Amino acid sequence: MAYPDYLDPNTAESTRLVTPRNATLLLIDYQPQMIFGVGSIDRQLLLNNVEALAKTALAFELPVILTTIAASSFSGPLIPQLARLFPERDAIDRSAINTWADHRVVQEVRAIGRQKLVMAGLWTEVCLTLPVLSALEAGYDVYFVADASGGSSTAAHDLGVQRMVQAGATPLSWVQLLSELQYDWARKETYDAVNRIVAEHAGAWGTGGFYRATFSAAPDRALAAIG
Template sequence: MLVDHQPQMAFATKSHSLETIRNNVAGVAKSAKLFGVPTLLTTVASKTFSGPIFPEIKAVFPDQAPIDRTTMNAWEDQRVVDKVKSFGKKKLVIAGLWTEVCVVDPVLSAIDAGYKVYFISDACGGVSLEAHEMAVQRMIQAGAVPITWLQYLLEMQRDWANQKTYNDVLTIAKDHGGAYGLGVIYASEMFGGKEGH
C-alpha cells in the first residue's frame, strides 16, 4: 500500500531528501510489480491540495487509478479497507508520506484489524527527522516491522538461483540501489560474467 506520495506532501518532507524518497518508492513499486504483489495506491485530496501521485509510481502502474481520500487515516476509507481485504493476504506492507500521520495511522489500524504490518521506513518521510523517528518508534512498539526498500526487494528474490526474476532484480538494483547498484554494474563489467551477489 503506497500512501500519499504526492507533491504537496513531499514539499514539507524534511526527514529524507525528496530525491531519496522518489528513488526509493520507485524501487518499491517496481519490486512489488515484479513479484506480483497486489498493490493499492492511495492519495489524499489530489485535486484540491496534494496533487497527483508521483510519476515514478504512475509509470509502474499506469492503468491503476489511486483511491483518492479525504481522510488522513487511509484505513478510515472503506474503499481502502475493502481493497486490502480483496487481496486475501494477512500481511500488509506500507510506505507513504508523512510517516507521523498518513503512515502511522493506517499501520496502527491494520494491526488492530489483525494484519501483520511491515513499513518501508526509507520510502516514508516526515516533516522532520524527529517526527519520522517518533512515528517509527510508535509503529514498532505497536508490533509493526520496519524494513527498507532494498531489503523488500531482496527478501522477495531470496535466492540468486531464481532465474525467473534474477535479471529484473539486478536491473532494479542498478537503477535504484545506489552503491549496491553500482557494485552490480562494476562486477558485470569487470568480470564479464553473470552479475549477482
C-alpha cells in the same frame, strides 16, 4: 513464483518472512504537496527509494494499492514516478487522514486476501502511522518501509517509527524487502529484474554489479547485463 527444488515454501524457517505470495503493498499519498513537506530525508533520495519499492512490487507481482488524499483540492496528483509504473491503476482518493478509514481501501485489502501488509507513505507520523495502527488492530501483520517514507521533520519521522514499532509493526528498508522477496539467487525468473532495480536505484551495490560484470563480459555487454 517458483522456488529451487531444495527449498520447501511450506517449511520456511520463519512465518515472519515476506514472500511474493503472502503480502500486499500499500503506497500512501505520494503527491507533490506531501513531498514538499518532507524534512526527514533528502527528497530526491525519497523519490528514488519509493520508485525502487514500486518496481520491486512489480517484479515480484505483489498486489499494489495506491492512495491519495485531497488530490484535487490540496495535495495534487500521484507523483509521475508511480503513475508511469501503474498506468492502468487509479489511486483511491479520500478526505480522511487515516487511509484505513476509507472503506474502499479496506475492501480492496480484504478482496486480495493476504495477511501481510507492507506500507510506505507520506508523512510517516500521520498518513503512514494511522493506517499501520489500524491494520494491526484489525489483525494483519504489518510492515513499513522506513526509507521510502518521510516525515515533516526528522523528529516527527522517528517518533512515528517508534510508535508503529511499539504497536507491533515491523520496519524494513526497500533493499531489505527486495532481498527478502528474492530469497535465493537461484530464483531465475526474477533475477534479471532484481539486478535492473539494483543498478538503477541501489547506488554502490548497482555499481558493484557493473564492476563484477566487466570481468565476465565486454563492457558494452556488462552495461546491458545490469541495465
